Amino acid sequence: MVLNEASAHLVTGLLCTLIPILLADEVVILPAPQNLSIHSVNMKHILTWNPVIVPGEAVNYSVQYQGEYERTFANFSWIFSSWCSSISTPACNVTDDITTTVAYNFQVKATLGNHSSAWSTLKEFFNRNSTILTSPKMNISTDGYNLIVEFEDLGPYFEFNVTYWKKRFNSQQEIKTVRKGGHPEHLTIMEAGAEYCVKAQTIVDIIDRSSDFNQVECIRAQDESPLLALVLFSSAGFILFLVGLPLFIWKMSQLLRYSCCPVVVLPDTLKITDSPQKLISCKKEDIEPCETVVQVMYPEEFFHSWIQDTL
Incomplete structure (x- = not known):
C-alpha cells in the first residue's frame, strides 16, 4: 500500500516535469x-x-x-x-x-x-x-484668354469645388465643380489685361465631407494692345508683300531683259529704206520759201558729186 502511494507520487512528479517539456x-x-x-x-x-x-x-x-x-x-x-x-x-x-x-x-x-x-x-x-482631407494642390494658367486650372489626381472619390472671380471691387464669384484631377479644366474666358483669382476645396461625397479652401492664386490676362499691334503689323506686312512681289518680279524681268538682250536704236540716217536714198538740200538764203529738191542718185553718182563739191 505504501509502495503504491510512493509510485503514484513518482508518476505525478514525472508528468509535471515532462508535460512542460513536451508542450x-x-x-x-x-x-x-x-x-x-x-x-x-x-x-x-x-x-x-x-x-x-x-x-x-x-x-x-x-x-x-x-x-x-x-x-x-x-x-x-x-x-x-x-x-x-x-x-x-x-x-x-x-x-x-x-x-x-x-x-x-x-x-x-x-x-x-x-x-x-x-x-x-x-x-x-x-x-x-x-480621414483627414487636405486642401487640394492646384495649378492655374492661361491659354490665350482662357483661364485653365488643374488639380492633383487623388483617386475616384475626389471632386473639387472651384471658386473664381475677376479681381475688382464687388466682383461676383463664380463656382464650378471639377469632377476629376490630373487633367486641365477650362474655367472661363478672361478679359484683356484683367486679373483673375482662384481657390478650391476637396469634396468626397461618399463620406459627405470637404476640406478647407486652399490659398488663393491669381493670374493676369495678357493685354489686348500688343496683340492688336501684332495683328495690324502682320496685316500691313502681308499687304505690302502682295503688292510688292508683282512689282519686284516685273522690275527684275525688265533688268534681265535689257541686260541680256539690249535693244539698239539706229539713227534715222543709218536706217535702210525700201527706196533709194534721198537727198534733201536747202539753201540757207531761201529759208522761208525753201524748196525741196528730191533727186534720185545712185551711190556712184552721189560719191562723184560729193568729191566735186569738196574740191
Missing part, C-alpha cells in the same frame, strides 16, 4: 505587437504598430479586419487583409479592405517560423469618415 513548442514565445493605430489622409488608410524585435531574426506580421457585417451577422469572425499576410514591415495599407463607411476593427499578430504571438487589437474602431 514547449506550443508555448507563445513572441510578444504581441503594441500601439496599433490607423493614419488616414485623403482616404488612404495605413495601419501601423510597434515592431517586435528578436535579435538576429526576421519577424513577419499578419493583419485581420472585422466590419459591421462580421460583428452583426458572422459571429464576430475576422477576415485576413488583402495585402497584409506575412509581411515584414510594421505597417499595412488597409484602404482596399475598408469599402463602406462603417466602424472597422483590426488585429495584428507576429510570426517567427512556427511560432506566433497573440493577436493585438486596435483600441478604438476606425471609420473612414474620420
